[in-house]
Amino acid sequence: MKRGQKKLVRYYFVCTGKDCLKRGAKELLDSLEQELPTISQFNTVVIKTKCIDLCKRGPLLVVDNVCYEKVDPKYLKKILKK
Numbered sequence: 001m002k003r004g005q006k007k008l009v010r011y012y013f014v015c016t017g018k019d020c021l022k023r024g025a026k027e028l029l030d031s032l033e034q035e036l037p038t039i040s041q042f043n044t045v046v047i048k049t050k051c052i053d054l055c056k057r058g059p060l061l062v063v064d065n066v067c068y069e070k071v072d073p074k075y076l077k078k079i080l081k082k
């Protein structure tokens, strides 16, 4: 990267409400922290959100205005490569 050139930032939102935590949000966060540095070409920021009222569809991951439901960390790489 050339001096003065800015790298884009991509934001990842993970619900850490009670129900999503029960459904695997903690494992999802751990996997995100592991996978992002190796996969993403962007600077990345992971943001933990409160409940967003989709509890039965958790764990939830929101990237670029797309909400991924019932995210299994096994398939995280597929999502991150999009």
Ligand code: FES
Binding pocket: 015, 016, 017, 018, 019, 020, 021, 050, 051, 052, 053, 054, 055, 056, 058, 060
């Ligand atoms: S706890 Fe995650 S949407 Fe409600």
